[in-house]
Amino acid sequence: MNGDVTMCTSLTYENLAHQHLLARTMDFPTTTPWRPIFLPRRFEWHTGLATTMVARYAYLGGGRLPVNWPEPLMADGVNETGLTCAELYLPHAARYADQPAPKKINLTPQDFINWVLAQHRNLAEVVADLPHVQLVAQSWADDDFVYPFHWLLSDNTGQTLVIEPTGEPLKAQVNPSGILTNTPVLTTHLQNLAKLLDQPSSKFTTNTITAAQNWHAQKRPLPTGDVPTARFNRMALLRWGSPTVSAVTTNAIIMNWLAQVSLPYDAHRRHQLSHNYTHYRAVINATTQEYLFWSRTAEQPRHLRLTPAMAETWTVPFIFPIN
Numbered sequence: 001m002n003g004d005v006t007m008c009t010s011l012t013y014e015n016l017a018h019q020h021l022l023a024r025t026m027d028f029p030t031t032t033p034w035r036p037i038f039l040p041r042r043f044e045w046h047t048g049l050a051t052t053m054v055a056r057y058a059y060l061g062g063g064r065l066p067v068n069w070p071e072p073l074m075a076d077g078v079n080e081t082g083l084t085c086a087e088l089y090l091p092h093a094a095r096y097a098d099q100p101a102p103k104k105i106n107l108t109p110q111d112f113i114n115w116v117l118a119q120h121r122n123l124a125e126v127v128a129d130l131p132h133v134q135l136v137a138q139s140w141a142d143d144d145f146v147y148p149f150h151w152l153l154s155d156n157t158g159q160t161l162v163i164e165p166t167g168e169p170l171k172a173q174v175n176p177s178g179i180l181t182n183t184p185v186l187t188t189h190l191q192n193l194a195k196l197l198d199q200p201s202s203k204f205t206t207n208t209i210t211a212a213q214n215w216h217a218q219k220r221p222l223p224t225g226d227v228p229t230a231r232f233n234r235m236a237l238l239r240w241g242s243p244t245v246s247a248v249t250t251n252a253i254i255m256n257w258l259a260q261v262s263l264p265y266d267a268h269r270r271h272q273l274s275h276n277y278t279h280y281r282a283v284i285n286a287t288t289q290e291y292l293f294w295s296r297t298a299e300q301p302r303h304l305r306l307t308p309a310m311a312e313t314w315t316v317p318f319i320f321p322i323n
Helices: 109-119 123-132 186-196 206-217 228-241 247-260 308-313
Strands: 010-014 020-029 034-039 044-046 052-054 059-064 073-079 084-089 105-107 133-135 149-154 160-163 172-174 276-285 290-295 302-305
Touching (some): 010 149, 010 228, 020 149, 034 073, 052 109, 059 276, 059 290, 073 109, 105 109, 123 133, 123 172, 186 228, 206 228, 228 247, 247 276
Antiparallel strands (some): 020 276, 044 052, 059 073, 073 084, 084 149, 149 160, 160 172, 290 302
């Protein structure tokens, strides 16, 4: 599979009720269906390096069931403590170790989101554990491809972090924009946004937000196109140029923003590995542990919640229907 094909867009958001959310499109070529999946506490999952790990926390997110592999491949989710994470593509920029390292937590790229959500309460715990992790360039499950990922994380502190494996020891960057798409790396995205808004500094500040608000007030057209830079800039302008909304209207507003950067499905290209389209849109509420999943084939979204009872009593994974 070509590493350039996925075109996901994601954002974090705080509404007027001070709820913290992470949202994303899942854009991917034709593959097994994506659907909501629950993974329980004490779930034993197999890494791509023939080791096992046991989950400390239950989580709910979007995933798919690979062929000939015992566990789901997860793309995003929220755990029972309100930690959220989404993985996105980083082609040409992601760099992994060639071999596992002694005395390290060695993971394939696909394992990383499980490690984040199943093993940690909050961002602080993830950051503290990052120096112990090594990502290894090895395939996982039913695919020979080593996926080039980076990750957007948030929790109920409202902070947003990005983890980009670019060859140095793993570290978490604060992402004040709350936006992430695909390559280039976050620093370059912020530079491009500053240039668009005619800002003297690439740092995302209150001046950046004011410039985005002025863009909307002047009714200037939003950036268009499928390339990551255009989608990053469009989502940044939508997210920061619009008034903050109530809890009641948050899901509808964010789903509308995601629809504006979604990729259409072409039935004539459905068997082509190069056909990249939006399989689902998701809005994840870290504060309430709610998961809104809108499949391409559904007329309306599925509204799920990771309840305390689920976390306490559900002992096996549960695969929810797509629609």
